[in-house]
Amino acid sequence: MNPATAPTTQEKTMDAVVLERRHEIQVRPVPAPAQVGPDEVRIAVHTVGICGSDVHYYTHGRIGPYVVEDPMVLGHEASGTVLEVGANVTHLAVGDRVCMEPGLPNPRSRAARLGMYNVDPDVRFWATPPVDGCLQPEVVHPADFTYELPDELSLEEGALIEPFAVAVHAVTKARISPGDVVAVVGAGTIGVLTAIAATASGASRVYISDVAPEKFAKLRAYPTVHPVDARERDLAEVVREATGGWGADVVFEASGNSRAFGSLWETPAPGGAVVLVGIPVEPVSLDVAAAQAREVRVETVFRYANAYPRAIELAASPSVDLAELISATYPFEQAVAAFERGAEARPGDVKIQIRVAGR
Structure with a gap:
């Protein structure tokens, strides 16, 4: 998709939530999606979640090398209903309720052929400059x-599959075994979802820390998840006390806060794993000697690959309740207010969504 531009008088249009520039969002007409190709589907978008990256583009105008230089339709956490299917599509039908994976790799790239399409340098990801997102009534998307x-x-839960896929990918790379003790640094959306995924994947106890205890409210339904108020207790200290000084089998760093790395290597057990999920906005120091002394295995996570089917299966199981994580839902016409709330970063908010359908 091309960046959102003003339509000509001859083009069919539809309203979209457009980031015009830093600090300026409008709901305004953009060109409607093109015809459906043989391997594509047309989808009526129902719900779109607001991600931290969307908010960051709104407040800062860039994330690392990705800079908003032209108007861009926001949104990449989406669900909807199939309106039309291409000639070659057999696994979907008109009326199917669906969620959409927002990152499209080059299928012929080396990364894609190795199954690591999330790190394909040519991947086109919704609402990542210069690619438009999906906060509009209809999108055309590859059926695959x-x-x-x-x-x-x-x-609504379908729109949460995208961030949940990050958590499922992280837990998969962690290689959690039944009975493992897990620690999660950061109780933002991804941290909370990672704690839930770890619990559902067999962890016996999950300790999750944050400086805003209001974030723990959504985890009350999970008795194996133990909140740690980082203003009062150090996560590494709590974990050591709970494990007789041994440490956590797996530690997820989900905050992206550079200060979290100060005691990060004190938390895992010897032979344990540290999984880096949060992406720091500034360089961090890595205590290699501390990691080596415990022979800690380090894994990194960038979005996900081949995680959507597993995330959907897990989300549909009785052990997961994604609906509980939805803090507020705004109508399409109030999208600007929804982003303003997202920029406030209220401590109790986990996921804010915008309902596009049924306006």
Whole structure:
């Protein structure tokens, strides 16, 4: 997709949530999606979640090398209903409820052929400059990156599959075994979802820390998850006390805060794993000697690859309740207010969503 531009008088248009420039969002007409190709589907967008990256583009105008230089449609956490299918599509039908994976790799790239398409340098990801996102009534999307939702999941929960896929990918790379003790640094959306995914994957105890205890409210339904108020207790100290000085089998760094790395290597057990999920906005120091002394295995996570089917299955199971994580839902016309709330970063908010359908 091309960046959102003003339509000509001859083009069919639809309203979209457009980031015009830093600190300026408008709901205004953009060109409607093109015709459906043989391997694509047309989708009526129902719900779109606001991600921290969307908010960061709104407040800062850039994330690392990705700079908003032209107007861009926001949004990449989406669900909807299939309106039209291409001639070659057999696994989806009109009326199917779906969620959409927002990152499209070059299928012929070396990364894609190795199954690591998330690190393909040519990947085109919704709402990452210069690619438009999906906060508009309809999108045309490759059928191979469109997934039917089971009856157990609502469309609102379907829009949460995208961030949940990050958590599932992280837990998969962690290689959690039944009975493992897990620690999670940061109780933002990804941290909370990682704690839930780790619990559902067999962790016996999950200790999660944050400086805003209001964030723990959404985890009350999970008795194996133990909140740690980082203003009062150090996570590494709590974990050592709980494990007789041994440490956590797996530690997830999900805050992206450079200060979290100061005691990060004190938390894992010898032979344990540290999984870096949060992306720091500034360089961090890495205590290699401390990691070596415990022979800690270090894994890194960038989005996800081949995680959507597993995330959908897990979200539909009785052990996960994604609906509980939705803090507020705004109508499409109030999208600007939704982003303003996202920029406030209220401590109790986990996920803010915008309902596009049924306006």
